[in-house]
Amino acid sequence: MTLPLTSQYRELFLRDLPLLDVRAPVEFAQGAFPNADNLPLLTDAERHDVGLRYTEQGQPAAIELGHALVGGETREARLQGWLQWCERHPDGQLYCFRGGMRSGIVQEWLADAGRLIPRIRGGYKAMRRFLLESLEETTATLPLVLLSGRSGTGKTRVIEGLDHAVDLEGLARHRGSAFGRRPGGQPTQIDFENALAIRLLRLQAREHMHGPTPVVLEDESKLVGHRLIPPVLHTRMKAAPRVFIEETLASRVQVTIEDYVLQPLVEYAEHHGTEQALDRLGAELLASLDRIRNRLGGARHQALRAMMESALAAQARTGTAEAHRGWIEAVLAEYYDPLYEHALGRQGDIGQPLFVGSRAEVLAFLQQLADSPAPPLARSRQGPSP
DSSP, rough: OOEEEOHHHHHHTTTTTTEEOOOOOHHHHHHHOOTTOOOOOHHHHHHHHHHHHHHHHOHEEEEHHHHHHHHHHHHHHHHHHHHHHHHHHHHHHHEESSSSSSHHHHHHHHTTOOOOOOOTTTHHHHHHHHHHHHHHHHHHSEEEEEEEOOOSSOHHHHHHHOSSSSSSHHHTTTTTTTTTOOOOOOOOOHHHHHHHHHHHHHHHHHHHHHHOOOOOEHHHHHHEETEEEEEEHHHHHHHHEEEEEOHHHHHHHHHHHHHIIIIHHHHHHHHHHHHHHHHHHHHHHHHHHHHHHHHHOOOHHHHHHHHHHHHHHHHHHHHHHHGGGGHHHHIIIIIIHHHHHHHHHHHHOOOOOSEEEEEHHHHHHHHHHHHSOOOOOOOOOOOSSS
């Protein structure tokens, strides 16, 4: 019986098809795809032993060892895991690193058990290469618009309200500032690049259906936390036309409380339990403040740290985050606003913005761009430049 083999990589990612990754856990941890589950043929230790046998005695001996390691009850247990996965994902597809022996063996065992599943030609290596090539292509061809504004203006909220945007901070699992770390840490650089390439691929497919629509990205430095935006994309971002959000300081303080205190508290509760959540959040906020000690200066850092500690104690007593307003307002006005002004100065003449307005007005403007994708004349409610 000829078992199904596919190389429709674009369709795999556009349709978000479930993927069964049978590589070893260490390989999966180094880089994977958002829609993949790891149910390995060989454990890390088994893969190491088989590789060593291959080096010392050649392929036949390595294959013999592999079958000895994954035989009997071990084989049956792993086969049942794959069968259960196939039952949950009837449209799933299968791969290993190169789409060769490991995925071929799993495909044969599944077929013998009555379950046919397509195997992906070239495996992870070919799919990764496809995504890197598509990232180059989409970055070069998709029209871009950059969303800028001071810290706390709610740029990410605008991004989340658009279906023609890329949430770089969401993909990188980092809020893009000294206070931006999130529970659970960041994905690997490879995982970040894979998810970004897939998002751009889907926006390209959207463009083919609906016509040219500018892709909106938040103005970011080249690093989001510790994840590097691919240089080819970041170069285009710096040259893209811009839209600026302007909000009052009071509004920005409220957004910052919600995004950097209240929402993280929920995330810490999910990761560590409700009882530990506030302690974890407090430790991270204080560590974040310590990371910018040199920029703040010793005396200002000490004063802000005291304000933050007092706010955390008040939150523990009252269950509300109102006491955080003081230190947040000071950090926005005395640290982030000067950084923003300095960054604008370094960028030089970036041209007249497409639009300047409140968060709600900017969201409406960018939604209108999707309906009328030809870039309008630069215009602004509040002035020609931020």
